[in-house]
Amino acid sequence: MILGRFRYGKRVLQGIVEDNEVMVTSGKLKGRRIALERLRVLTPSRPTKIVCVGLNYKDHAAELGMPLPSEPVLFLKPPSAALAQGEAIVYPSMTKRVDYEAELGVVISRRCRNVPAKEVERFILGYTCFNDVTARDLQQKDGQWTRAKSFDTFAPFGPYVVTPDEVDAAQLEVKLYLNRRLKQRGSTKNMIFPVEELISFISRIMTLERGDVIATGTPPGVGPMKPGDEVVVEIPQVGRLVNRVMEAK
Numbered sequence: 001m002i003l004g005r006f007r008y009g010k011r012v013l014q015g016i017v018e019d020n021e022v023m024v025t026s027g028k029l030k031g032r033r034i035a036l037e038r039l040r041v042l043t044p045s046r047p048t049k050i051v052c053v054g055l056n057y058k059d060h061a062a063e064l065g066m067p068l069p070s071e072p073v074l075f076l077k078p079p080s081a082a083l084a085q086g087e088a089i090v091y092p093s094m095t096k097r098v099d100y101e102a103e104l105g106v107v108i109s110r111r112c113r114n115v116p117a118k119e120v121e122r123f124i125l126g127y128t129c130f131n132d133v134t135a136r137d138l139q140q141k142d143g144q145w146t147r148a149k150s151f152d153t154f155a156p157f158g159p160y161v162v163t164p165d166e167v168d169a170a171q172l173e174v175k176l177y178l179n180r181r182l183k184q185r186g187s188t189k190n191m192i193f194p195v196e197e198l199i200s201f202i203s204r205i206m207t208l209e210r211g212d213v214i215a216t217g218t219p220p221g222v223g224p225m226k227p228g229d230e231v232v233v234e235i236p237q238v239g240r241l242v243n244r245v246m247e248a249k
Helices: 059-065 117-123 135-140 148-151 196-203
Strands: 002-008 011-018 021-024 032-035 049-054 071-077 088-091 098-101 102-108 122-130 154-162 173-178 181-187 214-217 224-227 228-237 239-247
Touching: 071 148, 102 173, 102 196, 102 228, 117 122, 117 196, 122 214, 122 228, 122 239, 135 148, 154 214, 154 239, 196 214
Parallel strands: 049 214, 088 239
Antiparallel strands: 002 011, 002 154, 011 021, 021 032, 049 071, 098 224, 102 122, 102 214, 122 154, 173 181, 173 228, 228 239
16 A cells, blocks of 8 residues: 555645545545545654664665674654655755765554564554755764754655555665756665664664654765755655755745
8 A cells, every 4th residue: 555644725634545546544534535636745654753774785885985884873863854745855054065865764653662573564654765865064074963964854755655565675776866867776685784673673772653764774876966956766666755955045
């Protein structure tokens, strides 16, 4: 199934996307079918936290000339960084370089903690496209990643969530286009730590809540964006996330 969140007038709905319609699964309109063109697409979940993984592709580590980590390298993005399909990534005035990083995102289905890797699938709502937007100059300047990763609009994800029965997360192609030019291309088969290991590891550190997002790392080819650019994260079987970059007002 393809799951999403939408605004319909003053209502926020959840539903299943079927062709060009959404079958509503929540609230007073449950069971009604609404044309997709009449809805505004929201982020497919409202995370309490966004947990990101650094340096999780073998070919990306080779590109940077860095050794493979022995454990997942984690950092957080705040919920205020979340951005939906079609909304604008804001280029902050305090940075001179903002980079794209295409990633596979995992959305958690229900609260979990200390989950063995073999049981992780029970806690996965599904998969989505994610862009780990980064102020690269601030990351290098600060020596840690919080400021560089946490600006409002720096966590675009969506447009929808595709349930696990539709996706083989170990065999997905992750691509990014900047102004229609292919800039990143990799495969999740090159992950150092696969999805099951990541979620199990993270759940032993912090409780994961329904709607939380795990961003699983980026393949080679990260690079800068500028105001006016269009950036597209594309993962066949999962979706196509489109955002533009705009200057801060």
